[in-house]
Amino acid sequence: MDTQMKKGILEMCILFKLKDEPLYGYELMKSVRQVFPDVYEGSVYTILRRLKATGYTCIMQKESPSGPMRKYYEITNTGQDYLRQSIEEWQTVVYGVTQLGIKL
Numbered sequence: 001m002d003t004q005m006k007k008g009i010l011e012m013c014i015l016f017k018l019k020d021e022p023l024y025g026y027e028l029m030k031s032v033r034q035v036f037p038d039v040y041e042g043s044v045y046t047i048l049r050r051l052k053a054t055g056y057t058c059i060m061q062k063e064s065p066s067g068p069m070r071k072y073y074e075i076t077n078t079g080q081d082y083l084r085q086s087i088e089e090w091q092t093v094v095y096g097v098t099q100l101g102i103k104l
Contacts, residue, residue, distance in 0.1 A: 010047055012086040022074040056082050
């Protein structure tokens, strides 16, 4: 899959996972890799850093039942707006592809 396309899809998927609750980075990485096994762990963390830098997520520290504090990622209002826009764009692409007769 094209790198830029994958990056956008992964951003959307990660934000979607965060829409209902904050998640620990490792939890996010595991859930993404279940669906996209060819995605490297480092790629997920790179996307998480970029989402934070753009203001789409924020980080909060929470105590861990065992070990050091953990970083939990939470979607921001700006991130929710970006997620809605991304989903709308994705739906437009899927609609266009199916209109061309390509079976998904």
